[in-house]
Amino acid sequence: MTEPLARLVGPVPSVGCPPPHPRPRTPKLRLPPGSCDTHCHILGPTDVFPYAPERTFTPLDAPKEQLHALHAHLGIGRAVVVQSSCHGSDHRVLLDALAGGGGRLRGVALVGETTTRAEIEELHRAGVRAFRLNFLPHLRTAPTRAEIDSILGRVDGLGWAAQLHVRGDGIARLEDMVRRLPGRVVVDHMARVDLASGRDGPAPRSLRALLDTGQVWVKVSGVDRVSRQGPPYADGVALAASLVAHAPERVVWGTDYPHVNIVGEAPDDGLLVELVERIAPDPTRLRRLMVDNPAELFDFPPPSDDPVSDDR
Template identity: 80%
Template sequence: MTEPAVHAPQLVPSPGCPPPHPAPRTPNLALPRDSCDAHCHVLGPADVFPYAPDRTFTPVDAPKEQLRALHGHLGLKRAVIVQSSCHGHDHSGLLDALRSGDGRLRGVALIGETTTRAEIEELHRAGVRAFRLNFLPHLRTPPTRAEIDSVLQQVDGLGWAAQLHVRGEEIAVLEDLVRALPGRVVVDHIGRVDLTAGHDGPALRSLRALLDSGHVWVKVSGVDRVSRQGPPYADAVALAADLVAYAPERVVWGTDYPHVNITGDAPDDGLLVDLIEGIAPDPAHLRRLMVDNPAELFDFPSTH
């Protein structure tokens, strides 16, 4: 008798995990050569790269092939893939994606107490150049200073940046910690600041002060998360433009594809690319944002 086929269980996406936009528009903005999406994710497919049993959300699969097709559509040649907390400390999917990238991909890892030095060195060889610290309670319990020190010790000597995922006034609370971290520090998604506090609120004052330190960078990604107005996110675009003008040498941009843990539908990634024109209207700043800065921060080959 033929054995019945065994199928992976159907996973139901969590609320806040809609599918990506079904038909992102073709951007009007012509991006500089070797432009980089400095913040995106590869998720699953779950039947090949299972999600962590203790995950706090279940996304819609967004495999490497889907991400590559999107980047081709948007005119992006390079990318930094950030390990999602839904995959935990299992970097199999990230490694698979990086190894298929022909040198055009870099990665950001999630390092835990059980991650070995051998695993970290494997990640480095594949293109990982940063580790992420999640301070958002819906993703995990925020790391203690002891946990952070342990991660720093594990990655010592590799030159990785520390990437911080914080929300709103947390950046002000964590300012002393950020200043004390060795090496470069990257703040995700404009710190997910609350724009109702205005451009001179505590979070943005701290963010600018950290940018003044010279070793802190900010991703002007996630305008759809920060905006209080909805598409085309004019309030968040104005804030991102202010930060690019303030510290043009320490800003990078990303799609945040496929946009998990959001309210409503996923944004149009083609629109997000076109909004870069308002974020970096100066051509010199545009090149720094999209090419030179991510090359420096994530160790891509120079294009000069």
């Protein structure tokens, strides 16, 4: 690539919201056709899609054109766009992206207290297939069981997964609650476990136990977030590889682009793609991780109907 991807516009960003890596490397790994980035965000542009007044952080704009350019560079054909809390439950930015996605995008919504069933059905028709629950204090107050039950009632019958965003020992503390949730549950970023206690601490054990239920899926994204070592994030990659080996049929991968609320500079997304080969080192598991599992979890058409364009 000759032009930087980062588009430095919009409001002054919060600490922890650096620009994306300006010139990600071209990955040596050529992903299989139909590969999916199951965790990325579209932010703004704020002159069209303003951030929510009640947001707890302010990122730089990262509009859909920027994301499409990144995916074309990386060789990624499909994506799941996760509604960011900086946009709140105003899903116009997500609906706009899905409408222009040509069937190659799915969405994850933030269902608020005032989100109606009619709005949820509109989101479903557009391609939303999950709702996100944030249990991180810097994003919002953790939802109560009553709030979760209210959301479950409003999405009933649509087949949406519940997507959980937790950190540290959160997945261990919430394990019983997760087991009681109906339908599929997706855990973001390997539960952002604290690797200070190693891969056999309480949180990683809970993560593996939940995978064993057959109803819980894990996004082996965020190796940069969980790593205590820095690039190439060997400890985070080792955790991801162990989860893929433990339950190869219930893991998916994502970039987490544009990497908001982080410490330091944003990771090189080209490097993150190259690390997939270490996370899923054999071709069968690589295809499951990148193509087959995302198609099943997020209700994409059969991968054979979606050849990836490669304009790298």
